[in-house]
Amino acid sequence: IFQEYIAGKLKKDVNCLTKPKQDALADEVFHQNKTSKFVDYIEPYESRKSRMLNRTKARDRLTMSQIFALPSKYSITKKDDDEFGITAVLSLYKRTGLAKRWIESLLAQTHPPKIIWIVYFASPIESKIDAEISEIKMWLNQTGQSVILNVNKGEMQLKYFGRFQIALQSKTKYIVIFDDDCIPQKRFFEACLHTINTVEYRGILGTKGTPWSENHFYGPVSGSNTITEIDVVGGSWFMEREWVKLMFRDKMLTWETGEDFQICANARKYGNVRSFVMPVDNSDPSTNGFTTDYIGISYGGDTNGQVQNHRLNLKLAQFERSDRYMDSYLREEKTVMIFVEDRKTAKELLKLYKEISQLSIDIALAVHNKTDVSLDLDELKEIINFKFFNDFMIGKEYNSNISEIAQAAETMYHFDMALQQTQSTALIVMGSRASQISLAVVTASKILNLPVVNFYSQTTSDYYSDMIQKLAFYNVLLDQNNVVQQNEIDKFNKIMHDLF
Template sequence: MENTKFQNSNLPTVILVIGTRPEAVKCSPLISVLKSDHFKTKLDLVVLSTGQHREILKETLKSFNQSIDIDLNLMTANQDLSRFFQLAFTKTTDQFKKIKNIKLVVVQGDTTTALAASLAAAYLHIPVAHVEAGLRSYDMENPFPEEENRHIIDSISTLLFAPTAFAKKALQKESICDSNIFVTGNTGIDAFLLFQSKKKTLVSPILTELNNLKKNSKLKKIIILVTMHRRENYKNVESMCSAIKNIGTRYLDDVVVILPVHPNPNFRHKIKNFLKDLSNILLVEPIAYDSFPQILNASDIVLTDSGGIQEEASTLGKPIILMRDTTERPEGIYHGTIQLIGSDSAKIELAVQKLIEKISTTGLSHLKRDIFGDGKASQRIAGIIEQFLYKKLPLQNPQCSTKARQNLIAKEVFEKFSNSTKYELSKEDEEKNFLFDNNFKKNFQPYEIRKSQLKSETVPQKRLTMEEIFSLPSEYHISKKDEEQFSVTSVVSLYRRKGLAKRWINSLLKQTHSPKIIWLVYFASPISDDLDQEIGAIRKELNESGVKIPIYTNRGDMQLKYFGRFQLALQTKTNFVVVFDDDSIPQSRFIEACLHTINTQSYRGILGTKGTPFEENAFFGPISQSDTIVEVDVVGGSWFMRNEWVKLMFRDKMFSWETGEDWHLCVSARKYANVRCFVMPVNKADKATNGFSDDYLQVSHSGDTNGFVQNQRRFIRMQQNTRGDRHMNSYQNNEKNLLVFIEDKRDAINLILLLDKLIDKSIQIVLAVHNNDELGIKESDLKRVKVVKDFMIGRDYNSNVTLLSRSAESFYHFEMIVQQTQSTVLVVVGSSGNAATVGVVTAARLLQFPIINFSLSDQVKNIFINQIIKDLSSINLDSSDGFNLEGKTIKNFQDFLKAIY
């Protein structure tokens, strides 16, 4: 079919070429704008279709009230891509030759249609405009042939409409001129938002069923929308279907899966054979586009290998599990909306399980929605096309000229041979091209991403009641209490509280999940003989009644104080261990509750009866008897944990002897294994899960905690809290913090004074040292400086620490300091650095932190270490005169700060 109504117009002609359903969806809003009254007076638009998806393309256009002007109808049954490309290239070339006054050919995306049309136009010297330019997976096989197609199309296009700043940067990396790239948003989002806002007269039966499920179910159903059709994923269909089947089976009563089956017969056959037997997996025909936004909105999780749905689901804030090895839309990954999982069945299942658990418990945190567009991309593109046709666009950037590009390459290639080569850039060009300097490496993530990741890592888990925790999926159930993997050793420390031994034994024996082994420990107790008699009587009574649970004692004259019980716990053989203060006598379901909680995904951590957040906004003190679980920095009263975590407590030198064992345990577990701490909730309606008895306070007040111990604990809490643990509310800090780590006292003083002069007042300086006095700087000079003490716990040892140990300590500690201070940039002085600096810089590099290295060539202490630090740093600021920097070096430093913030 051909429509020749445009042949006699004097207006410039724009050909818009489509062939597939996705192209029709994403181009329809643009067609609508270009056919509006304003643009009818500016250009003639011809919509040409190759017919790659002929029938569904027409249906899609019809839903937008649009139509095709020229239909080439090229697709035939079982036609391979090569044959289709040949036909499309030949036939579009013929059409372009017939139509007069063509000033622009517009293609969309990465299809074979788009490739053929863009090449046909380029060979006829017709400018090409590429809608959705700059998408890159950097893997030519994934997706295939789309990745190849878009590289070629972008390389020959005159106007490149990038949907995001990320896509624009990808094009710039390929040396495409800035003046040809326009960030417009994605036209697919225009289409999606248009249909989402429309009120439908006919509601899809699928949508009706979904709404009824959500509305009428006593237990709210979680809806998973699945799409899969990629050609390169055909070999993985069975693995993906296996994951979907296992999810459907595991969550038979909780989850409904909606899977529109693609028309491709290969996919249809495999999918239907695999998934036909499960009642909660609904295999449906492809969903009409005008119904799709509502169905997507009703879904809770999206499981896909598709492209456009990544953009659409992100717009609604839906979490996406991507069953591909690569994606050309990585913006969603960096913003936390998309999880790139691949096609492995086990990985897909685990990712879905975690999302289901999160939705069921804490709910999904707010996901960024405007990543790919705001619904106005088509208007922007149409405006740019008009400016192009009437020569109103800015002139080409001079740096994109042949000479400028060759000069830039020549500088890198030839400067090693001659400093006077005629290919050198001018001084003005050098300043403009600071970011191309050899001393600068873009090896870090953007500031907003670094900051958002820090916040997400430090936000406490949601506070749930015990009833809500029991509703969470857990690897443990009370029916598994006799399984060895869930066996528990109980360690109870006694000292001088009389009459408690029998209560303790009875309490532990009455547990719904009783310990496999019970230890009663008392070191240098003034009532050791009395305790021996109590325990002896209990053993006799138990033997007579036939109870065979092992009960052991560990007593001694040496005062091992609070640490001795953990040294004993270190030697347990069971997978779990719980250590008790003798005043925290648990109720009958406490161990069962702890096992369920610790085996959930969200609350894997050391569980206790009470706890302390180091710096809370509302108060400063212990937490206990809350009706919800509370994440804290330190727990006490009881410590329920995996036995492997106990050994972490003894990796560092003990700071105190009289007390502080809970602090050492929790700090080390967080530092070395990312294990968090939680105070278990109190259920006033059902006390059986509580971690203490009704007379807890009375028992506790009869104990031996004296004023000296209280003072010791206050000192630890107030003065030593930054030695490895985070602050619970640190994620609320929105400052721009610059972390300075320096091993040399003189350099620290000089650099602080220099930074105070050079950096913007909005940036806070965080200095990692032992204490203020060591620097010899007045408090008045430290107004902009936040001091972090004891960056390296290894420094506390009296013996000489090896270089490797120093490096390892600072490496381990870096992430905790970053979380506490919310720092997003690291500054070091590599010339005076030692092993500790190497550890810090290595950790920063692994976390994709920007690293600023001051390298003072006249003060290098270790050439080898200095070179390692330079190689890992993002920018090296060299000076041969101490901290008296040259003007160019200062400018590079300040420009770099602007770039990273």
């Protein structure tokens, strides 16, 4: 009946008493006016939360033998295929006596790399490393080893990022970048290629790693015997070459340190690429990404202690901007996200919510650019104490007046991460003070099938506010004094009760 009604094929028949009822029903179902007496279907909170969990829950922790049992596009018989070619990047700085040991380890891999790059920038022991590399080249010539060995060095201090910048120009599909204290065992590349070519664990693979809080270290220190999805990996980064460029997708918050946080956070945000610490396999150490003297090597030339303040500031900035951390899915508190575009809207919307809402749930507040909005968070928290705050920093990457499309696209990326981080399952906006940025947030919510509650005023109507009103799950009307009438308050609280 509906199909024929839409196509206009139903003929009027005075003798058919059910036809007017059918027309009325069809018209009501397909009517787009939000004043319809038919209420939109409300997806239960448990269903929305379940979908969020499916997107954010950490992968199962498997041992290396269990991972090898998973289907993979790779097998060791394909080690000579270009499709599985590897470039290994070894970064040296101030540890001596390791270069030849490293080359021997890389060439002894059951799946050896096609290309080896050694990099060292502004090293205080450059002459000693030069001598070690000269010895390696002589040894390679004498033994007839077949490998492409390139050396990149210079006076410019590129710190922790130079090796990743060079990796951008790798010609193989896979790239692995090493700290010089994580010397891999002979089956490490084989284990990584098998893992990264499974459906479940296609991501950045590291020798060690930590949650955002850096309160526990998986890998050689803890001896964790399962693959572990984690916020940040280090020691080594085994990944597809195309993922390296994601590291430089955002404006760098610091060049002093934090390459591990930058690559992992941006890979999650822009590539939906997860990060994993490879298992420590005591039953078969040949798959490990480190040697038994790892601790001794590490303490012999560690530089992390000099940059801890920079790492902390970077983490806090990334957290405010939005990033999904591995334990975010464990949040059980019900949360709604409120998105605002300016200081006035923030104050009015938070006051309105506090005055009319009868629901006790967590609030996540988000803005596109805190500098533009000129928010005073302490002032806003006096109105209502929100649990999370996210500043998407839109436009800061380019220091230019980016286009409306670019602003909308950037907003969607950060908004999605903020939803995952806060586990928000609904959105509140004020559409009557909207631009393309609010429209982008509402559109993203519709793509994710999350309900949008829109506060709007009949005295304000433009393209963006009209579009948001059409896309919203429910619209709350403000009168000419920006006051919500009691009947609207009752409807709002019923909707929020049904949503949560």
